[in-house]
Amino acid sequence: MGKVLMKGNEAIGEAAIKAGCFNYFAYPITPQSEVAEYLSRRMPEVGGVFLQGESEVAVGYMLFGAAGCGARVFTTSSSPGISLMSEALSYISSAQLPAVFVNIVRGGPGLGGILPSQADYFQATKGGGHGDYRLLVLAPDGVQEAVEMVMMAFPLAEKYRNPVMILGDGLIGQMMEPVEFPDHLISEPSNKDDWATSGMDTRNRKDRNLVKSLFLNAELLEEHNRFLKAKYDRMKQEEIRYESYNTDGDYKVLIVSYGIISRVCRTAIDMFKTEGLEVGMIRPQTLFPFPENAIKEAVSKSGCKAAISIELSMGQMVEDVERSVQGVCPVHWYGKAGGDVPTPEEIMGVVKPLSK
Amino acid sequence: MQSEVMFAGFGGQGILLIGDIFAHAAMEEGREVAWIPSYGPEMRGGTAYCLVVTSDRPIGSPIIRNPMHLVAMNRPSLEKFAPMVKTNGVVVVNSSLIPIRADRSDVDELLVPANDIAKDLGTTKVANIVALGAFVARSKIVGFDILRQCVKAMFAAKEKLIPINLEALEQGKKVAEEA
Numbered sequence: 001m002g003k004v005l006m007k008g009n010e011a012i013g014e015a016a017i018k019a020g021c022f023n024y025f026a027y028p029i030t031p032q033s034e035v036a037e038y039l040s041r042r043m044p045e046v047g048g049v050f051l052q053g054e055s056e057v058a059v060g061y062m063l064f065g066a067a068g069c070g071a072r073v074f075t076t077s078s079s080p081g082i083s084l085m086s087e088a089l090s091y092i093s094s095a096q097l098p099a100v101f102v103n104i105v106r107g108g109p110g111l112g113g114i115l116p117s118q119a120d121y122f123q124a125t126k127g128g129g130h131g132d133y134r135l136l137v138l139a140p141d142g143v144q145e146a147v148e149m150v151m152m153a154f155p156l157a158e159k160y161r162n163p164v165m166i167l168g169d170g171l172i173g174q175m176m177e178p179v180e181f182p183d184h185l186i187s188e189p190s191n192k193d194d195w196a197t198s199g200m201d202t203r204n205r206k207d208r209n210l211v212k213s214l215f216l217n218a219e220l221l222e223e224h225n226r227f228l229k230a231k232y233d234r235m236k237q238e239e240i241r242y243e244s245y246n247t248d249g250d251y252k253v254l255i256v257s258y259g260i261i262s263r264v265c266r267t268a269i270d271m272f273k274t275e276g277l278e279v280g281m282i283r284p285q286t287l288f289p290f291p292e293n294a295i296k297e298a299v300s301k302s303g304c305k306a307a308i309s310i311e312l313s314m315g316q317m318v319e320d321v322e323r324s325v326q327g328v329c330p331v332h333w334y335g336k337a338g339g340d341v342p343t344p345e346e347i348m349g350v351v352k353p354l355s356k
Numbered sequence: 357m358q359s360e361v362m363f364a365g366f367g368g369q370g371i372l373l374i375g376d377i378f379a380h381a382a383m384e385e386g387r388e389v390a391w392i393p394s395y396g397p398e399m400r401g402g403t404a405y406c407l408v409v410t411s412d413r414p415i416g417s418p419i420i421r422n423p424m425h426l427v428a429m430n431r432p433s434l435e436k437f438a439p440m441v442k443t444n445g446v447v448v449v450n451s452s453l454i455p456i457r458a459d460r461s462d463v464d465e466l467l468v469p470a471n472d473i474a475k476d477l478g479t480t481k482v483a484n485i486v487a488l489g490a491f492v493a494r495s496k497i498v499g500f501d502i503l504r505q506c507v508k509a510m511f512a513a514k515e516k517l518i519p520i521n522l523e524a525l526e527q528g529k530k531v532a533e534e535a
Contacts, residue, residue: 005376005383005391031395114395142390175418176376176391178383260418267416341419 003178008143008168009034009076011179012102013042015150016074020186021100022048023073025062027055027081030114031170032104035076056081060088067097068211070196072154072189074100078170079108079120082128089163090129093228094213097195098157100150101135102166104173107339115339116170118259121316124167125288132225134232135165136239137287139258143177145285151186156239158189160231167287169312171260171341235289242291243283245269250303251280252355256295256321257310258284261341265310268347277355280304287317295324306354308332310347357412359497360420362437364405365429365450370484373510374427375406377488380506381498382410390418403432410497427491429470429484434458446495448487466494466535473527482524489528500529 006014013035016024024043026036036052043050053059059075063085066073077085082103092099105120107113124137136156140146146168153164192198197209215221246269247254257265262283269279282298284291299307306329309318318333325331334350336342363375372393379391393406407423409415426441427448428434434449438458441447446464449457452471468490474483485507492503507525511517 003383005380005389170395171392171418174393174395176379176389177415178389263415264417264419270416343419343421344417 003180005176006143006179007034007174007176008146008172009104009174010038011143011147012076012150012166012168012173013038014181015147016100017042017046017048018181019072019151019154020188021072021074021154022046023066023071024049024075025051025053025059025066025073026075026077027053027059029078029081031106031173032076032078032102034173035102056084057087060085063099063101064088064092064095064097067092067099068095068195068197070192070198072098074102074154076102076104078104078106079117080111082120082123086123086128087130089135090131090133091213092163093129093133093135094131094224095211096161097163097211098154098161098189099163100153100157100166101163102150102168105167105169107337113339114170116172116260116312116341117337117339118167118169118261118312119314119316119337120167121287121311121313124165125290125320132228134235134288135163136160136235136289137165137167138241139167139285139287140172141259141262141283142172143175144179146172147179147181151182154186155189158191160235161191161195162231167259169260170339239286240289240291240294241285242294243285244294244298245281245283246273246278247280247282247298249278250301251278252303252305253279253351254295254298254304254307255279255281255310255351256284256307256317257281258287258317259312261310261312264342264344265347268344268351271344271348272351277352279351279355290320290324292320292324295321296326296328299325299328304329306330306332308334308351308354310350311335312341313337358415359410359425360423361408361425361427361491361495361497362405362423362441363408363427363429364403364433364437365484366432367402367404369404369429370481371404371429372406374484374488375408377503377506377510378492378498379408379410380509381492381502382408384502384506385498387412388415390415392418405433405437425491425495427487428454429487430454431456446491448491448494450483450487452483464494466490466532468528468531470528473531474524477520477523477527479520482521485521485524486528486531489525490532491528493529493532
């Protein structure tokens with residue numbers, strides 16, 4: 001299959017099918033409704049299920065139920081919808097079931113706006129729902145990477161028996177770019193017997209699978225939480241992904257930026273180069289686990305005077321950047337949260353003074 | 357070499373569609389491309405625009421305040437975007453509906469009576485394709501043959517619309533070549 005020109009939202013839907021996911025439950029919300037529109041047509045064609053829930057709360061629990069049965073399942077929504085699904089995310093995490101949630105982020109808080117935003121960084125990486133749980137969070141910077149991350153998300157969710165969230169934004173959902181899909185379908189997970197309540201006659205194991213999150217006994221709940229923590233620690237060991245840009249040589253400033261805004265930063269870095277100013281960038285592709293060591297190493301390079309977190313929020317990822325930099329150099333922040341995406345020139349205006 | 361084209365008009369004029377066809381043509385030529393629509397709480401008949409960025413290299417920022425070229429299908433679009441076009445850019449003005457001009461001496465302004473030409477072909481619905489044909493013939497960002505193929509592909513599901521759209525494309529080209 002060659003390249004096709006597709007909207008991010010439609011490509012995300014197609015990628016899920018290519019990943020072997022034939023169960024999609026959703027509730028429409030701008031700017032991601034095209035996923036539902038696309039899959040309402042495509043799912044019946046491939047023998048899958050498209051179901052519009054009565055609310056995002058219901059959709060969250062539909063995923064819980066389907067995942068508990070061993071079905072590969074996913075949903076897409078945008079910020080206010082993800083808030084409503086957050087309770088289910090907590091339960092699914094505790095019950096250790098694989099599911100994929102895509103958040104095409106819009107401006108907030110409250111109903112906010114419908115333009116691109118990254119203001120759900122905290123919600124995705126630090127919680128949203130209650131309790132000590134973590135999501136593995138992937139952040140694409142364009143349509144092709146959104147496709148790759150959707151296809152990566154299902155095996156990761158199954159490997160860790162944990163929800164995976166893809167944090168996009170309104171622009172990635174709405175823009176069209178050429179994309180390529182791999183032809184093959186991802187096969188069934190090999191560890192499905194560990195969780196699927198698929199009936200005793202079809203399974204290899206003798207003991208029952210229980211889907212539950214209630215542990216009234218303190219010792220058992222402690223043990224459960226320690227088990228979950230070990231899993232999240234393993235993610236930190238094995239799943240950190242990031243991309244470095246212009247960090248081979250020396251640079252005066254390190255930008256940390258992800259998603260759509262990182263592309264604007266990349267253009268700004270190219271423009272700086274023509275002026276003779278070197279600026280490097282680390283682009284986290286996983287927001288949890290966060291590339292702490294890579295950032296610390298990058299700012300420890302001689303000549304690097306400052307780090308700056310550039311994000312479409314009022315300063316969320318900057319807290320993780322500060323944590324990673326550990327005082328090696330000053331950490332700054334620049335961001336916008338109304339839906340307006342800064343231009344490369346604006347970024348240059350903010351970064352330049354930090355190089356002096 | 358990167359170029360950015362702003363297609364603008366009101367909802368219903370097929371603005372997003374000509375951006376889509378143009379983006380397809382660029383992709384078929386093996387170029388990097390990003391098509392960015394205006395999206396917002398719009399109503400029928402409201403403004404509609406999309407930006408198509410094409411480049412030989414991976415596209416960094418898809419956010420462009422000053423596009424290289426403009427195809428303006430109605431007056432508010434020309435008023436809004438003409439001042440932003442880069443020097444030496446092509447500005448296509450749908451002169452059937454726009455009584456004013458870009459008022460810039462540093463751009464290549466091309467007047468195309470797109471709605472009148474389309475009306476003569478049988479329906480004003482193809483005015484957008486007339487403008488697209490004129491723009492591509494003038495700017496030469498993509499090859500005209502590939503553009504024809506992409507128009508055919510776009511209307512593949514409604515085959516009977518292909519001839520009139522291809523004719524609209526040619527009429528647009530003719531205006532650009534004669535101007």
